Amino acid sequence: MRRGPDLWRLFGLAYPPLVAVFIAALVVGAAFPGSAEAHGLIGRGDLPLPDWLLAWGATVLLIGSFAGLILLWREPKLEGDTWRPIAPRLSSLIRSRLVEALVGALSIGLLVLVVYSGLQGTDAPDRNFSVTFVFVSFWLVLVVLSVFFGRVFDALSPWRAAGRAVGGLFSLVAGRRAPAPLEYPEKLGRWPAVVGLIGFLWFELVWGQSGFSAAGVLPHDLALATIVYSAITFVGMALFGVERWHQRGETFSVYFGMFAALSPFQLRDGRLGRRRPLESSTSWAVVPGSLGVVLVAIGGTTFDGAAEGALSDAISSGFRTFTDAGLSPNNALRLVNTLYFAGTLLFVWSIFWLGIRGMRIAGTKRSAGELGSKFAHAFIPIALAYLVAHYFSLVVFQEQAQFTYLLSDPLGDGSDLFGTVGSAIDYTVISATAIQWVQFGSIVAGHALALAVGHDRALAIFGTSRDASWSQAWMLAVMLIFSTLGLYLLSQANA
Amino acid sequence: MSALLALPVGHAGHWALWVLYALPVIAVLGVIVSGSIRARRQRRRQEADEASQEADGAGSQ
DSSP states (O other): OOOOHHHHHHHHHHHHHHHHHHHHHHHHHHHOHHHHHHTTSOSOSSSSSOHHHHHHHHHHHHHHHHHHHHHHOOSOOSSSOOOEEOOHHHHHHHHOHHHHHHHHHHHHHHHHHHHHHHHHSOSOGGGOHHHHIIIIIIIIIHHHHHHHHSSTHHHHOHHHHHHHHHHHHHHHHHSSOOOOSSOOOGGGTTHHHHHHHHHHHHIIIIITOSSTTOOOOOHHHHHHHHHHHHHHHHHHHHHHOHHHHHHHTOHHHHHHHHHHTTSSEEEETTEEEEOOTTGGGGGGGGSTTHHHHHHHHHHHHHHHHHHHTTTHHHHHHHHHHHHHTTOOHHHHHHHHHHHHHHHHHHHHHHHHHHHHHHHHHTTOOSOHHHHHHHHGGGGHHHHHHHHHHHHHHHHHHHHHHIIIIIHHSTTSSSOOSSSOTTOOOOTTSSOHHHHHHHHHHHHHHHHHHHHHHHHHHHHHHHTTSHHHHHHHHHHHHHHHHHHHHHHHHHHHHHO | OHHHHHHHHHTHHHHHHHHHHHHHHHHHHHHHHHHHHHHHHHHHHHHHHHHHHHHHHHHHO
C-alpha cells in the first residue's frame, strides 16, 4: 500500500513555484489594475483584481485543497450510511394524505396556470407568468430547495401527483392497484431523462433565441412544450408505473434528485431522516445514464455562459454563413446555436473522459467505463457551482418579479389580483461586486467539494495506493479545467 | 502567408486572454501528464522485475 512518492515529489516541486508566480501576479495585478484594463484584459473595474488573476487564485486554492485532502482525509467518510430518523411529527405530517393532497393540488394548479397563461396571456416573455415561473422558480429555485431539503420534488411534481391521483381513483373503483403493463428496462436507467434534459436545455437556450439580445422563449411555445412534455410523462407513467417513471424517466425528477443527493435530508420508508451531507451522492450514480445527466447539466450551463460571451463572435459568424446560404434569420440562429450546443456538450464530455483516461495512464487496471461511473457523482457539486455562478443574479432579480407583478398579473393583461402589479425589480438589492464574489466563491467551493467527493471515492476503491493518488491528481486536473473554464466564461459574459 | 496569419493575429485579444487564464492549468496538467507517464513506466519496470524474479525462482526450484 504505497502513497505514491512520485506524485508527492512532483507536487512538492510544482506547488511552491506556482504559489510564487501567483503572489507575484497578485502584486502586479493589484498594483497596476488599470494597465490590465487598458489592454482589454478585464471587463470591469469593480473587483479589486483582474478576473484572470482570480482564476489563478482559484487554481491555487484548489491545489491547496487537494493537498489538504490527501494529508487530512485518510479514510472514506461518505461511503457509509449514517441515516437516522429525525422529527417524527414532521415525518407524519409530510406523510399525511391531507398534506399530500393539498401540495399535489397546488402543483397541478401551477402546471395548469403555466399552460393557461402561456396560451392566453401576453406574448411578452417578461410580462407573462409562465416564462419566469418555469425557467427561474421551477428550474433554478427547486435546485436550491433540493440541495437543502432533499427530494422535495417528489412532493411537488404535478405529474406524479396527477399519476397518483389517477392510480388512487383506479384502486377505488376497481378495488385493486393498477399494475404497470411493462417492466422498466434496467439498462434504460436514466437515459430517457438525459434525452429530456437535452430537449429542455435546447428549448430554453436554442429555440428560445429569436435574436442576439436573448429575447427568451415565447409563452405560447412554452405552453405547447409543457403540454407535449406532460403527455410524454403520462404515457411513460401509464406504461411503466407512476413511481418507476418518476424515479428514472421523468427529466425534472431525475435532475432535481441529482442535486438532492447532496442534501443531508432523506425520506426512507416514509420517515424523515438525516445523514452526512454528500453521502447520498455516492450511491446516486450507480444507475445507467447518471453520468449523462450530470455532464449534460454542466454542458447546458457552459453553453449558456459561452453563448453570451466567449462564443458570441463565432455564433455571429456562423449565423452570417447560414443566412448567406439562404436560411431565414431565426432558422440560421437556431441551426448555429444547435451546432455549438452539441459541440459544448461534446467538449464537457471530452474533459471528463480526459480525466478518466488519465487515471488509466497512471496505471490502474480498471476500465474507463467503470471509473466513469464510479466518479460521476463527484461532478454534481460542479453542476451546482455552475448553476449558482451563472444564475444567482437572475434568481435574485426575477424572483422579485415572480412574487410581485407576475403573480398579480399572470397573463400580463393589466389585472391586479394581489395589488402588487405596480412593483418593480429592485436592481440595487445586491451590488455587481457582491454578485461577482458569489460567482467566484461558488465556483471555488463547488470544485473543492467535488475534489472532496472524488477523493473519498478514490480512497474507497483504491485504498491509499499509488492508484488512489494518481486518480485524484487527474481529478484535480479536471476540476482545474472546469473551474478555470467557468470563471473565464463568466468574465466574458459579464464583460 | 500573411492572410493565414491575419485571422489569429487580428483576434489576438481574444485568445491571448484565454491563454492567460489557462496558464496555471496547462502547467499543472503538464506536471500531472509527465508524472503519470513516469509512474506508468516505473510500474511496468517493477512488474517486469517481479516477473523475472518469479521466473528465476521457479527455475532454481
